[in-house]
Amino acid sequence: MIQNTVHNLTFEQIQFLNRGPTYVSPCQLHILTKSSFTLAQLVTKQMIPLRRHLIKLFTKYSVDLSRRMNFEKEIQLAFNESFLTQMPPMLEHHALYEKQIIQSIKYQLNKDHLILRRTADDKNTYYLGHLDEFQQKSNEYxxxxxxxxxxxxxxxxxxxxxxLKEVIQSLDVEFDKLYQRKLINKDYQMKFSMGKKTNIKLLNVYFLPRKDQDDNLLVEPRFSSFKNTPIDILANYLESILRPLFENYSRSTTFLSGGDFIQKLDYCCKQPNVLQPQTNFVTFKIHNLSMDVSHASLLRALGTFLVSPLVDNLFYKLSSQGIEELMALVLKNIFFTFNKKLYRVTKGCPLNLPITDLLCNIYLHDWQMSLLRQIRLNDSFYGRYHNIGFFTWNASTDYLERLFDELQQTLDSDIKLTTFIDTRVEFLNAVIENTKGILETHVYHNPNEQLFLLPYAKNHPRLRHRQWFRYALIRAGQYCSSF
Incomplete structure (x- = not known):
């Protein structure tokens, strides 16, 4: 936890914040709630969403009625067994104790006008500071x-x-124009239109704190879920038809994961003349791409991708021009509210917009083409993982630095490129070293983090969280060249 202010929290409260709550057993949340419902009533209520999902599942897939009824019965029994079981007295006592700790922390934070919020770096750390200062920083941003x-x-x-009604009406007018120009058919017009939907909402924005190198407080915006927003259906549909095409198109220059990177690098370095005693490893990183890239640049790169001869130009009855126009509508209609004001995003894309990751990768794939031509001339190894890249280099480093200077100029003005060239580099949590023409790799340990802590992984399902240790062992085996 990052503490940026004097506070009146006790040592016990700080200890709890640093370690977090202990294992939450089934029904613990029911014990902590102030609801007047009985446990059985709460469980019945919470079973309703699961029933809805089962109905959708059985509607989509034809299942024998007797098997369906038996499955639903077993699910109900398993649900009741998991959540109607009474907690052991010791666990219940501990749950109530943690509830009191949480309530006392909330009370003290409100009393002292402090804020406790997760940091923007996704490192599973929290920031404790003055609420007024944080709100001022957010407003200034x-x-x-x-x-x-x-x-x-x-x-x-x-x-x-x-x-919201005006935004939806404006979108429907644009869809009608595209239909009149025969860029979309009637089915698409009805599919993308939100005029008759009843659960549409506008985005909200909130801020997460982070510290810069000089220990100053900065904030970064985060957007609420795009589900049921005016561009939700359109953005998801475009992402679903374009992602498979782009992944196939960019497969040869893309790393899927750290393990994929190590396997490809190991195979390539065994080929003649790839890894020599003087070979350098090069890494680069594009900073703040999703926040600072212009919409025009994203659309220009998308247009280049769509007309590539390597891409199938039959996009589910949509032309390349139609897709560009629809994507422009997505980017033009990212509206959000903050402090009782309505805003529109004019540059960059929110990270949780379904199409953002894909658009940024298309942009970077287009940007890297001049670099790729030079790398292929030198018969080098190259690959990129989102906004970071790695390649081998046997030619002059002075020439490479000039090439990077030229590449920086091709990026939008607010986007920064950083590079590192050496015989020993760090990439995707791995250390890669050229020892007199022999490739050596092992797991990279951040010196600022304790060695016994597993790496924090964001946006992973709960099941994968339970398997972190196993994944860490597998990764260590993949990364270690001497294993």
Missing amino acids: IENSNSFEFIAIINENHTEQQQ
Whole structure:
């Protein structure tokens, strides 16, 4: 936990915040809730969403009625067995104790006007600081950012629902124009239109803290879920048809994971003339791409990709021009609310927008082409994982640095490129070293982190969280050249 202020939390409370709550057994949340429902009533209520999913599943796939009924019965029994079981007295006592600790922390934070929030670096750390300072930083970010455009104030005369209605109507007008120009058919127009949907909402933005190298407080915006927003269906559909095409198109220059990188590097370095005693390893990183790339650059790269002869130009009855126009609509209609004001994103893409990762990868694939031509001339190994890349280099480092300077100029002005050239580099949590023409690799340990801590992985299902240790062992075996 990063502490940036004097506080009145006790040692016991700080200890709890640093370690987090212990294992949460079934029904513990029911014990902690203030609900007047009985445990059986709560379990019955929580079974309803599962029943809905089962109905959708059985509707989609034809299942024999007797098997379906038997399956539903077994699911109900398993659910009841898991969540109706009474907690042992010791666990119940501990759960109530942790509830009191949490309540006392909330009370003290509110009393001292402090904020406790997860940091933006996804390192499973938390920031404790003054609420007023944090809110001021958040307001300044919105006001000074050139990525957001102020649209309107939300009040009684111009409610959020009215603003949402205008956004939806504007989108429907654009879809109608595309239909009139025969860039989409009637089915697509009806599919993408949100006019008749009843659960549509606008995005909200919130901020997460981080510290810079000088220990100053900075904030980064995060957007609420795009589900049920005006561009939700359109963005998801475009992502679903374009991602398989791009993954096939970029397969030869893409690393899927750290293990994939090590396997490809090991195989390549066994080929003649790839790894020589003087061979350097090169890594590069593109910073703040998703936040600072212009929409025009994203669309330009998308257009280049769509007309490539290596890409199938039959996109489910959509032309390349139609896809570009639809993607432009997505980027043009990212609206969000903050402090009773409506804004529009004019540059960059929110990280949790389904299409963001794909658009950024298409942009970088287009950007790297001049570098790839030079690498292929030198018969070198190359690959990229999202915004970081790795390759081998046997030619002049001065020439390579000039090449990187030229590549920096081709990026949007606010996007920064950093590089590292040496016979020993770190990439995807691995150390790669050229020892007189022999490849040596092993797991990289961040000196600022304790060695016995497993790496924190974000956005992973709960099942994978349980398998972290196993994954760490497998990764160690893959990474260690002497294993």
